[in-house]
Amino acid sequence: MSTTTVPRVTTGRAPHAADDNGWPQLIEAVRESGLYPTRSKAEQVTRTVLAALGTHVTGDERVDLARALPGEAARLIASQIPVTHRLTAAEFVDSVASRTPGATSATARWDVSSVLGALPPLIGDDLVSRVLAQLPPGYALLFGRADLSACSRSRS
Numbered sequence: 003m004s005t006t007t008v009p010r011v012t013t014g015r016a017p018h019a020a021d022d023n024g025w026p027q028l029i030e031a032v033r034e035s036g037l038y039p040t041r042s043k044a045e046q047v048t049r050t051v052l053a054a055l056g057t058h059v060t061g062d063e064r065v066d067l068a069r070a071l072p073g074e075a076a077r078l079i080a081s082q083i084p085v086t087h088r089l090t091a092a093e094f095v096d097s098v099a100s101r102t103p104g105a106t107s108a109t110a111r112w113d114v115s116s117v118l119g120a121l122p123p124l125i126g127d128d129l130v131s132r133v134l135a136q137l138p139p140g141y142a143l144l145f146g147r148a149d150l151s152a153c154s155r156s157r158s
Contacts, residue, residue, distance in 0.1 A: 028071070053081075058085060066132070095111045118144045
């Protein structure tokens with residue numbers, strides 16, 4: 003009996019994104035970053051924040067973000083209907099607070115920063131920059147970056 007080897011098809015996605023093997027690593031990164039006591043809490047926070055982010059990223063950046071993330075995270079991003087009006091960073095944090103029972107603006111900011119801060123190692127600095135270019139000023143801090151846009155505006 004002979005066997006046929008099927009060539010592996012690559013999708014252009016990061017190796018961890020081709021299947022859901024990267025989802026546990028993302029949840030663990032969020033758990034460590036946010037100092038969450040359980041994996042379950044980290045997963046709930048991750049789902050909430052990624053779903054909210056999915057409403058704000060559009061076009062090629064949305065497609066590339068979904069390709070770069072593990073399958074479950076990609077589905078959370080891609081399944082959201084884009085908003086017609088992008089929220090400021092503070093409004094975004096408040097929208098996450100409204101989706102999380104018992105959350106305050108302060109705890110939601112922690113949650114958002116814990117999740118978005120875990121994304122750059124997965125998706126790369128170039129894609130983070132492209133996503134930030136789509137969003138109103140103030141989101142860079144949520145991704146763990148210095149927000150230099152305020153400095154450049156004050157020099158203008």
